[in-house]
Amino acid sequence: MRNVWNIVRKEINSYFRSPIAYIVLAVFAGIFGFFFYSILAMFVRQSMMAAQYMQMYGQSMHMNVNEMVIRPLLMNTAVVSLFMVPFITMRLFAEEKKTGTIELLMTSPLTDLQIITGKFIAALLLYACMLAITFLYLLLLFQYGNPDWKPMLSGYLGLLLLGGCFLAIGLMFSTMTGNQLIAVVLTFGFLLFLWVIDWAGEYATGTVAEVAKYLSLTGHIDNFSKGVIDLRDGVYYVSLIALALFMTARSVESVRWRA
Amino acid sequence: MIEVQGLTKRYGRTVAVEDLNFTVKKGEILGFLGPNGAGKTTTMRVITCFMPPTLGNVTVAGYDVMREPLEVKKRIGYLPETPPLYTDMRVREMLTFAGRIKGVPSFELKQRVEEVASRTAVTDVLNKIVGHLSKGYRQRVGLAAALIHNPEVLVLDEPTAGLDPKQIIETRKLIRSLSGEHTVILSTHILPEAANTCDRVMIINAGKLVAEDTPVNLTARLQGFETMHMLVEGPERDVRERLARIQGVNSVLPTPASNGRVEFAVQTDKGRDVRRDLARAVVESGWGLLELRPVGMSLEEIFLKLTTTDSAPEPEAIAEEV
Ligand SMILES: Nc1ncnc2c1ncn2[C@@H]1O[C@H](COP(=O)(O)OP(=O)(O)OP(=O)(O)O)[C@@H](O)[C@H]1O
Ligand SMILES: [Mg+2]
Numbered sequence: 001m002r003n004v005w006n007i008v009r010k011e012i013n014s015y016f017r018s019p020i021a022y023i024v025l026a027v028f029a030g031i032f033g034f035f036f037y038s039i040l041a042m043f044v045r046q047s048m049m050a051a052q053y054m055q056m057y058g059q060s061m062h063m064n065v066n067e068m069v070i071r072p073l074l075m076n077t078a079v080v081s082l083f084m085v086p087f088i089t090m091r092l093f094a095e096e097k098k099t100g101t102i103e104l105l106m107t108s109p110l111t112d113l114q115i116i117t118g119k120f121i122a123a124l125l126l127y128a129c130m131l132a133i134t135f136l137y138l139l140l141l142f143q144y145g146n147p148d149w150k151p152m153l154s155g156y157l158g159l160l161l162l163g164g165c166f167l168a169i170g171l172m173f174s175t176m177t178g179n180q181l182i183a184v185v186l187t188f189g190f191l192l193f194l195w196v197i198d199w200a201g202e203y204a205t206g207t208v209a210e211v212a213k214y215l216s217l218t219g220h221i222d223n224f225s226k227g228v229i230d231l232r233d234g235v236y237y238v239s240l241i242a243l244a245l246f247m248t249a250r251s252v253e254s255v256r257w258r259a
Numbered sequence: 260m261i262e263v264q265g266l267t268k269r270y271g272r273t274v275a276v277e278d279l280n281f282t283v284k285k286g287e288i289l290g291f292l293g294p295n296g297a298g299k300t301t302t303m304r305v306i307t308c309f310m311p312p313t314l315g316n317v318t319v320a321g322y323d324v325m326r327e328p329l330e331v332k333k334r335i336g337y338l339p340e341t342p343p344l345y346t347d348m349r350v351r352e353m354l355t356f357a358g359r360i361k362g363v364p365s366f367e368l369k370q371r372v373e374e375v376a377s378r379t380a381v382t383d384v385l386n387k388i389v390g391h392l393s394k395g396y397r398q399r400v401g402l403a404a405a406l407i408h409n410p411e412v413l414v415l416d417e418p419t420a421g422l423d424p425k426q427i428i429e430t431r432k433l434i435r436s437l438s439g440e441h442t443v444i445l446s447t448h449i450l451p452e453a454a455n456t457c458d459r460v461m462i463i464n465a466g467k468l469v470a471e472d473t474p475v476n477l478t479a480r481l482q483g484f485e486t487m488h489m490l491v492e493g494p495e496r497d498v499r500e501r502l503a504r505i506q507g508v509n510s511v512l513p514t515p516a517s518n519g520r521v522e523f524a525v526q527t528d529k530g531r532d533v534r535r536d537l538a539r540a541v542v543e544s545g546w547g548l549l550e551l552r553p554v555g556m557s558l559e560e561i562f563l564k565l566t567t568t569d570s571a572p573e574p575e576a577i578a579e580e581v
Contacts, residue, residue, distance in 0.1 A: 003360065006356070006359045006360050007360075010345075010356055013348075013352075014345070014347060014348075017347050017348075018347055099343070099345075099346065100339060100341045100343050101343040101344065101345055102343070103304075103309055103337075103339045103343045104339075104343035104344075104357065104360075104404070105360070106308075106309050107307045107308060107309050107332055107335065107337045108332060108357075108360040108361055109329045109332040109333045109360075109361065109362055110360055111329070256309070256310050256311060257310065257311065258270070
């Protein structure tokens with residue numbers, strides 16, 4: 001445990017020493033700010049229209065902050081993290097392979113699993129910082145309205161699990177190369193593929209469609225953002241994370257053999 | 260302390276190390292000599308559990324590198340060819356991190372860092388960023404990191420590469436001071452270094468052991484004959500003829516020196532000490548004997564002789580001679 005913590009601490013320090021962490025967080029905050037403003041502005045306009053509607057027809061239109069602001073925002077966060085995560089994970093192993101520091105880690109009394117877990121947790125913490133930024137924006141909504149916090153919480157849980165999958169997959173690709181750019185491209189390509197794989201459900205039939213739908217990252221995040229915590233979605237994410245970390249371990253092992 | 264049996268390592272089709280056998284006793288310093296690509300780094304990487312062997316058994320302090328790598332790693336300090344340092348850390352942070360992952364207890368850590376820093380002469384750069392250090396300082400920080408947990412076994416891959424002459428001497432001294440308590444394997448291309456620092460030298464070429472002995476024995480064993488250097492005051496031709504008549508002398512090669520002196524390189528049969536005869540011959544003839552000393556073959560010459568393919572003796576033949 002102490003070993004894992006040592007790696008986590010080292011990675012976090014390194015994220016914040018090199019400007020990667022600040023840049024990722026700043027870019028993310030900027031983009032999210034734009035989304036927040038746009039969605040809120042649209043909501044305000046619709047609210048005004050709804051008020052007019054009520055005056056004219058004496059009937060109220062259903063306006064829900066959760067449905068109309070928070071949920072789309074969280075979904076957008078998921079999309080933006082798809083772009084951000086490859087940059088968070090790219091250096092984790094690729095850099096160590098390139099500079100040779102992997103030799104220090106691998107000849108120290110640590111197991112591969114401890115190294116991998118440590119790096120994964122560090123990346124997850126940085127990702128959680130990203131989510132924390134979105135939470136700060138959403139707090140504003142509590143200032144001026146009274147959204148329901150339950151679907152919001154489950155939405156965040158979903159995002160955390162989704163991010164975990166992204167990061168685990170990114171970590172896996174980072175072990176396969178000594179070139180950070182290659183790690184980014186492979187990670188991004190693969191994540192995008194998992195994101196849109198349910199399109200196959202549109203034209204395929206039977207099992208293929210079922211499998212494609214199940215594999216897709218998007219289908220499972222929907223439920224969470226609606227406030228529905230389904231065990232099957234949780235199982236999907238957790239097993240995907242476990243699988244990716246397992247593949248990472250295999251890949252690290254092959255690094256040893258080939259070195 | 261370290262036992263290597265039948266170690267073979269292949270990278271795909273390339274055979275980097277083939278059937279290597281050796282043991283290193285506790286407290287010994289073993290030097291690894293060999294030309295580029297001989298397989299020194301590969302052997303060290305197997306010993307330090309960085310990579311598994313293709314074939315063969317390697318044990319360190321009784322622990323097998325395949326079965327109990329963690330126990331092995333706890334006992335080894337390793338300085339790879341390129342010092343594995345995080346360039347964005349400060350030196351102190353780097354050493355502290357190395358200490359942590361090597362399992363140095365936190366209450367000792369600060370003191371250990373100071374200790375190894377002063378031993379490797381990096382105290383004055385402790386607060387500098389590793390990436391801003393010169394090559395030699397990085398090498399020393401790498402050595403400090405390898406020493407941080409006071410390991411029983413030290414594996415140093417070209418520890419003096421990139422150091423200035425003063426630091427080379429300091430580092431050799433440091434390594435020598437580690438012997439006895441620590442077991443050291445070091446690789447180098449610098450032959451005098453192996454001769455001065457190591458208790459035993461192994462010469463490997465193309466993945467195979469070519470020769471293994473103490474530096475002194477290695478020199479003696481590989482010479483088919485011995486050479487004497489003489490400086491004589493007297494007529495060149497007479498001296499040469501007189502010396503050539505002595506039993507056991509194979510050839511006398513003169514190099515005229517100034518003011519009536521002549522230098523001779525006298526080659527004699529191996530294992531036959533003719534110094535007394537040489538001296539008597541010169542003195543009895545009334546010439547002046549100014550100098551008489553045996554010239555050993557330098558380790559350099561041995562090295563080249565063993566590792567250049569066309570003149571290399573059969574490895575088996577040498578191995579049997581041991
Ligand atoms: N990762 C690798 N993949 C393929 N071949 C390799 C790899 N590492 C080393 N080799 C090959 O193995 C052989 C031994 O290399 P090694 O690095 O052990 O030599 P060395 O004795 O350390 O040489 P040097 O004095 O140059 O450091 C070389 O022929 C090298 O090309
Ligand atoms: Mg080498």
